[in-house]
Amino acid sequence: MVSSPKVEKVLRLLQRELGEEKVVLDPVHRAVYERDATTIPVETKPPAGVIFPETKEEVRRIVEVLYEEDIPMIPRGGGSCLTGGSAGLRGDEVVVSFERMNRFRIDLENATVYAEPGVITYELQKAVEKHGLFYPPDPSSYKYSTVGGNVAENAGGPRCVKYGVTRDYVLGLEGVIKYGQTFKFGAPVMKDVAGYDFTKFLVGSEGTLGLITGAILRLIPLPKERRVLLAFFDDLETVGKAVTKIMTSGVFPSALEFMDRVCIKAVNDYKNLGLPEDKAGMLLIEVDGHPLSVREEVVEVASILERLGVETKTAKTKEEEDKLWAARRALGPAISKLGTGKVNEDIVVPRSRLAEYVPAVQKLAQKYGLLCAIFGHIGDGNLHVNFIFDASNPDELKKVERAVEELFKLTVEFGGSITGEHGVGITKKPFLKLQLGEVGLELVRGVKRLFDPKNLFNPGKLVDLT
Amino acid sequence: MVSSPKVEKVLRLLQRELGEEKVVLDPVHRAVYERDATTIPVETKPPAGVIFPETKEEVRRIVEVLYEEDIPMIPRGGGSCLTGGSAGLRGDEVVVSFERMNRFRIDLENATVYAEPGVITYELQKAVEKHGLFYPPDPSSYKYSTVGGNVAENAGGPRCVKYGVTRDYVLGLEGVIKYGQTFKFGAPVMKDVAGYDFTKFLVGSEGTLGLITGAILRLIPLPKERRVLLAFFDDLETVGKAVTKIMTSGVFPSALEFMDRVCIKAVNDYKNLGLPEDKAGMLLIEVDGHPLSVREEVVEVASILERLGVETKTAKTKEEEDKLWAARRALGPAISKLGTGKVNEDIVVPRSRLAEYVPAVQKLAQKYGLLCAIFGHIGDGNLHVNFIFDASNPDELKKVERAVEELFKLTVEFGGSITGEHGVGITKKPFLKLQLGEVGLELVRGVKRLFDPKNLFNPGKLVDLT
Numbered sequence: 030m031v032s033s034p035k036v037e038k039v040l041r042l043l044q045r046e047l048g049e050e051k052v053v054l055d056p057v058h059r060a061v062y063e064r065d066a067t068t069i070p071v072e073t074k075p076p077a078g079v080i081f082p083e084t085k086e087e088v089r090r091i092v093e094v095l096y097e098e099d100i101p102m103i104p105r106g107g108g109s110c111l112t113g114g115s116a117g118l119r120g121d122e123v124v125v126s127f128e129r130m131n132r133f134r135i136d137l138e139n140a141t142v143y144a145e146p147g148v149i150t151y152e153l154q155k156a157v158e159k160h161g162l163f164y165p166p167d168p169s170s171y172k173y174s175t176v177g178g179n180v181a182e183n184a185g186g187p188r189c190v191k192y193g194v195t196r197d198y199v200l201g202l203e204g205v206i207k208y209g210q211t212f213k214f215g216a217p218v219m220k221d222v223a224g225y226d227f228t229k230f231l232v233g234s235e236g237t238l239g240l241i242t243g244a245i246l247r248l249i250p251l252p253k254e255r256r257v258l259l260a261f262f263d264d265l266e267t268v269g270k271a272v273t274k275i276m277t278s279g280v281f282p283s284a285l286e287f288m289d290r291v292c293i294k295a296v297n298d299y300k301n302l303g304l305p306e307d308k309a310g311m312l313l314i315e316v317d318g319h320p321l322s323v324r325e326e327v328v329e330v331a332s333i334l335e336r337l338g339v340e341t342k343t344a345k346t347k348e349e350e351d352k353l354w355a356a357r358r359a360l361g362p363a364i365s366k367l368g369t370g371k372v373n374e375d376i377v378v379p380r381s382r383l384a385e386y387v388p389a390v391q392k393l394a395q396k397y398g399l400l401c402a403i404f405g406h407i408g409d410g411n412l413h414v415n416f417i418f419d420a421s422n423p424d425e426l427k428k429v430e431r432a433v434e435e436l437f438k439l440t441v442e443f444g445g446s447i448t449g450e451h452g453v454g455i456t457k458k459p460f461l462k463l464q465l466g467e468v469g470l471e472l473v474r475g476v477k478r479l480f481d482p483k484n485l486f487n488p489g490k491l492v493d494l495t
Numbered sequence: 496m497v498s499s500p501k502v503e504k505v506l507r508l509l510q511r512e513l514g515e516e517k518v519v520l521d522p523v524h525r526a527v528y529e530r531d532a533t534t535i536p537v538e539t540k541p542p543a544g545v546i547f548p549e550t551k552e553e554v555r556r557i558v559e560v561l562y563e564e565d566i567p568m569i570p571r572g573g574g575s576c577l578t579g580g581s582a583g584l585r586g587d588e589v590v591v592s593f594e595r596m597n598r599f600r601i602d603l604e605n606a607t608v609y610a611e612p613g614v615i616t617y618e619l620q621k622a623v624e625k626h627g628l629f630y631p632p633d634p635s636s637y638k639y640s641t642v643g644g645n646v647a648e649n650a651g652g653p654r655c656v657k658y659g660v661t662r663d664y665v666l667g668l669e670g671v672i673k674y675g676q677t678f679k680f681g682a683p684v685m686k687d688v689a690g691y692d693f694t695k696f697l698v699g700s701e702g703t704l705g706l707i708t709g710a711i712l713r714l715i716p717l718p719k720e721r722r723v724l725l726a727f728f729d730d731l732e733t734v735g736k737a738v739t740k741i742m743t744s745g746v747f748p749s750a751l752e753f754m755d756r757v758c759i760k761a762v763n764d765y766k767n768l769g770l771p772e773d774k775a776g777m778l779l780i781e782v783d784g785h786p787l788s789v790r791e792e793v794v795e796v797a798s799i800l801e802r803l804g805v806e807t808k809t810a811k812t813k814e815e816e817d818k819l820w821a822a823r824r825a826l827g828p829a830i831s832k833l834g835t836g837k838v839n840e841d842i843v844v845p846r847s848r849l850a851e852y853v854p855a856v857q858k859l860a861q862k863y864g865l866l867c868a869i870f871g872h873i874g875d876g877n878l879h880v881n882f883i884f885d886a887s888n889p890d891e892l893k894k895v896e897r898a899v900e901e902l903f904k905l906t907v908e909f910g911g912s913i914t915g916e917h918g919v920g921i922t923k924k925p926f927l928k929l930q931l932g933e934v935g936l937e938l939v940r941g942v943k944r945l946f947d948p949k950n951l952f953n954p955g956k957l958v959d960l961t
Binding site: 206223273 | 604606627628648649655656676677678680682684687688689690691693700716718719735738739742745747845846847872874875876877910911914915916918927931932939945946958
């Protein structure tokens with residue numbers, strides 16, 4: 030059932046204009062678009078309709094009509110958001126799904142690619158690699174999440190320590206804002222300082238300012254070689270020291286991934302890797318670049334670690350390396366097996382504070398009687414704190430909610446951020462003030478009002494206007 | 496003479512509060528702060544006063560008082576802006592000069608540096624290099640421009656093709672906006688997606704949104720080796736082909752600098768380098784990284800060029816290399832010697848269009864009877880188009896103004912940007928609409944109003960509110 034006769038009427042008109050198959054009103058089909066990949070319990074409602082535009086002109090027309098008629102819109106890529114960014118909240122929203130806008134065009138001369146929002150990130154990466162080019166952002170969802178979703182959330186991933194996040198690769202954006210006004214910012218060039226930079230600003234705005242219809246992405250030369258090294262630590266202080274030594278040695282690792290004791294065991298159980306389970310933590314260090322330098326730099330990193338008394342293990346073959354990365358990428362499901370419920374928070378702390386922060390989080394989990402698994406992109410200071418719980422027990426869930434709140438306060442006290450990758454969405458909205466303060470939050474509201482005075486673009490996400 | 500008794504009264508009060516030597520009212524001293532490095536003729540007026548804060552609390556207090564009293568402020572770093580960004584326009588402005596806020600603190604563990612706005616960029620670079628760390632942005636002014644000025648203008652430089660611009664290195668900003676409200680965005684971490692990204696947005700805002708009191712900058716591992724190669728081209732089509740071949744070969748050059756025929760001759764005359772003057776253009780290509788890979792990559796680049804029939808020359812010694820870079824960096828003064836007047840525009844075009852664009856610009860210069868010298872960061876698509884003229888002849892100046900206007904139109908038609916490095920300031924303000932369109936310009940005005948409803952932060956620069 031569509032929530033109101035008015036919305037239904039507008040959608041029927043759009044259906045006539047755009048074509049039967051582009052506007053979905055069928056309740057069963059609509060229900061598919063109610064939720065995203067968020068595991069934190071959120072109350073959702075199925076949208077009033079789902080529209081599948083195929084061209085940017087269709088998107089413009091959809092926004093023009095819906096904005097005029099006061100109908101809220103939820104832009105949707107792969108639906109892999111972890112903070113409720115593409116979930117239905119009120120029942121009167123229309124989901125604009127970009128899955129049919131999935132074309133891209135590689136521009137070799139400018140080393141850029143023009144991509145529609147529905148392009149799967151991994152497919153784009155595979156295509157550009159054939160030309161010796163590289164699009165680095167690699168969120169865990171990269172095999173099913175989209176360019177549009179990655180832009181909206183400013184997606185990260187393990188390689189960001191060297192290569193930066195999605196924002197660093199977005200050179201231009203086009204899209205639609207209030208009343209169907211279209212914009213086109215940026216160009217396939219590396220430098221542009223003509224006015225405020227709305228291109229970069231729209232990255233990470235979580236669909237709350239308008240709809241993106243296309244992106245110009247920067248590509249860089251594809252490194253020819255990659256090598257992986259594991260290091261096992263008896264204490265967390267040494268992890269911090271090792272990271273500092275590596276980062277000031279002239280070697281620029283393309284990944285610096287941390288796993289705590291719980292994660293090492295979980296991944297052993299899941300993938301049967303035989304990693305030592307008596308250690309406080311493990312680092313997966315990847316070096317990439319020219320084959321000659323990579324070979325030497327792996328030895329350099331190993332000797333830095335050995336001088337710190339750290340046990341290391343180098344992958345001997347490409348297969349062994351792929352297995353290690355597969356294990357790292359399987360950490361999510363591996364940890365999920367530890368309980369029936371899991372909340373994965375993507376906090377950030379300056380890496381200098383890790384040795385204090387991790388034990389503080391472990392103590393916090395103990396206080397609530399929760400199992401806690403910590404892993405993440407330690408080079409960026411971005412850690413995934415996972416609380417495992419019994420999903421069938423409502424009391425456990427309440428405990429998790431309180432633990433998360435305390436975790437965020439702790440993170441801000443440590444000079445970090447409540448989110449490094451997943452965005453604010455619905456689930457972190459109550460904590461945004463903690464991060465930005467009243468002055469910052471008022472600026473967020475001001476920009477939201479400027480782009481979207483009627484609060485129709487992904488309302489209830491990131492910030493409330495009331 | 497201070498422009499109004501009211502401004503003088505407020506400044507005298509601030510002088511009593513902050514200390515005699517921190518508030519300058521003396522007309523001769525004030526006159527020093529009237530202009531910046533802009534060569535395009537702009538009508539300027541000396542400011543009503545100059546304040547030299549020494550702490551961020553003093554900056555907060557200054558903004559609080561001046562904002563309340565409706566007195567406009569011009570933030571100033573090294574005064575090296577080329578578009579009038581730190582010039583006095585109305586005579587009632589107060590310059591806030593950050594030259595005494597020039598402390599910085601390196602954080603090795605996080606590979607970041609906290610810098611006050613008055614720090615000279617080059618001094619910071621030298622200091623971090625001692626720890627094996629690297630702060631890449633290198634505008635030509637880097638030996639006398641400041642971190643605050645570089646942040647305000649989103650400064651670039653030759654290394655940006657590989658390393659990105661200033662914005663890519665700013666992880667956090669603190670400062671003061673309307674009515675003395677203070678903000679602190681970001682942290683010494685690589686990832687932060689909590690709300691809209693005001694940190695990156697403030698970079699390049701040209702002092703029009705508030706005053707910056709401190710920046711957290713990202714540092715990366717310092718490459719151990721650099722090598723330079725020159726390539727001489729008979730035609731511009733081959734330049735474009737060479738750049739594409741190099742960028743898709745797996746080699747990532749740390750600089751790709753172009754000079755046209757006029758520049759080659761100018762630099763020969765200025766530095767006596769013996770470069771061939773019969774060529775259509777020259778590329779300076781730098782490769783950096785591990786010594787082993789650099790050695791091989793220089794050979795790789797040379798062989799790519801030779802396969803295209805291009806003559807190459809490799810610097811044999813460190814001295815020869817330094818000499819080549821010194822020549823590149825001396826291009827500005829070398830070109831200035833060609834006439835009594837010079838206007839240097841920093842346009843950007845997709846590099847795929849260079850072979851059409853350069854002749855179009857040369858034709859445009861011919862039409863106005865102007866000598867034109869083109870050089871720049873071709874890897875970024877960022878070219879410096881210099882019109883040389885007789886400064887004593889008012890007719891010549893008018894011709895230059897018309898030529899510049901036509902140049903900007905041409906650039907936008909070519910899908911580029913009217914400014915890649917110098918910013919909008921006063922001189923490019925009339926052309927911003929050409930770049931952003933009415934929708935974009937209205938968003939610029941909206942954000943300006945949000946941060947600065949009284950239009951007191953660097954008024955008359957970047958955009959007008961009326």
